[in-house]
Amino acid sequence: MSVVGIDLGGTKIMAGVLKEGSIHAKLTVPTPEEGGMAVVRAMAEAARSVIDASGEEVRAIGLGTPGPLDFRRGRVKFTPNIANLTDFPIVELLEEATGLRVYMENDANAAALAEHILGAARGAESSLFMTVSTGVGGGFVWGNRVLRGANGQGGEIGHVTVLPGGPSCGCGLDGCLEALATGPAMERMALASFRREMTTRELFALFQQGDSRAGRIVRQAASWVGVALASLVKCYDPEVVVLGGGVALNAGQGYLDEVMRSYQRYMEGWVAPPIRLARLGGEAGLLGAALTAALEVGEV
Known part of the structure; x- marks a missing residue:
C-alpha cells in the first residue's frame, strides 16, 4: 500500500x-x-x-x-x-x-523530514535543515519526528533574531534572519548599493566575477546564515546540518565558504556538526x- x-x-x-x-x-x-x-x-x-x-x-x-x-x-x-x-x-x-x-x-x-529520511541527512539520528531562498525555512528532526513545539511554531528559524533593530521583517518584527539573508533582502541591499534594481541572478554573477560591492552584499548575507546556524546548533545539537534553497545552492562557492567561515567562528570551542548541501531539490x-x-x- x-x-x-x-x-x-x-x-x-x-x-x-x-x-x-x-x-x-x-x-x-x-x-x-x-x-x-x-x-x-x-x-x-x-x-x-x-x-x-x-x-x-x-x-x-x-x-x-x-x-x-x-x-x-x-x-x-x-x-x-x-x-x-x-x-x-x-x-x-x-x-x-x-x-x-x-x-x-x-x-x-x-x-526537513524528507532530507532527514531520504536526502542529505539520511542515516542520521537527528538533523537541522535550513532553506534560504525568497524566505528562510527549516526544521529539526529527531528519530524521524519533526519538532513542532507546544504551539506548532517550532522550526520557524527564519524569524530568529540575529540583528536587533535591523531591517523590518514580514512577520512584523525587526532583525530576523529572513530580513537579512534572503534573495529579496540582497536585492534590497543591491538597490541601495548599485542605485538600480537587480535580481539575485545578476548579483550572484557580479559576485562570482569579483565585483566588490556585490561581494560585500553576498558575503554579509552568508555571514548571517552562519551566525544563525551556529546559534541553532547550540540549541538543538543535531548530528547533521542540511543547507538548501535557491540562494544557498545558486550563489556560488564563495557564498558557501563565507557561511562556513561564519559558522566555524561562532562554533569555536563547541562540537560543530558537518554542513551538507540538500539533495532533494x-x-x-x-x-x-x-x-x-x-x-x-x-x-x-
Whole structure:
C-alpha cells in the first residue's frame, strides 16, 4: 500500500504517490487564486488523478502547507500568499473531499523530514535543515519526528533574531534572519548599493566575477546564515546540518565558504556538526508531505 503527498504552494500544487521511497505519477496544477474551497477541490482532484495514474491502493494523504498551522484542530491559521485560508479547516475538508485520512505538516518541516529520511541527512539520528531562498525555512528532526513545539511554531528559524533593530521583517518584527539573508533582502541591499534594481541572478554573477560591492552584499548575507546556524546548533545539537534553497545552492562557492567561515567562528570551542548541501531539490516538500502520512500509517 502507498500514500499520497500534496505540497501546497502559493502558485502551484504538487501531488504524487510515494512508493518505496520515491514519487510516482507526479502532477502539478496551479493554485486557484480565489483560495479557500477552490484550493481544497484542486488538491482533491490532483490526489484522485495521481492515485488513478499510479494504480496503487492508497492509505492516507500527507499535506505540506504554509502556515502557521493549528495542528490540534487541523487548521491553517493564515497564509500570506494564498487567499481565504484564515482559520481554515483544511484537514477536515480535504478528508471529506477525498475519503482518505489526511495528516498535515508545515511545508518547511516537511522538506526537513524528507532530507532527514531520504536526502542529505539520511542515516542520521537527528538533523537541522535550513532553506534560504525568497524566505528562510527549516526544521529539526529527531528519530524521524519533526519538532513542532507546544504551539506548532517550532522550526520557524527564519524569524530568529540575529540583528536587533535591523531591517523590518514580514512577520512584523525587526532583525530576523529572513530580513537579512534572503534573495529579496540582497536585492534590497543591491538597490541601495548599485542605485538600480537587480535580481539575485545578476548579483550572484557580479559576485562570482569579483565585483566588490556585490561581494560585500553576498558575503554579509552568508555571514548571517552562519551566525544563525551556529546559534541553532547550540540549541538543538543535531548530528547533521542540511543547507538548501535557491540562494544557498545558486550563489556560488564563495557564498558557501563565507557561511562556513561564519559558522566555524561562532562554533569555536563547541562540537560543530558537518554542513551538507540538500539533495532533494524541488521535490523535498512533496516527499516530506508524503512521508508525514507514511510515518503515521506505518509505511516507513
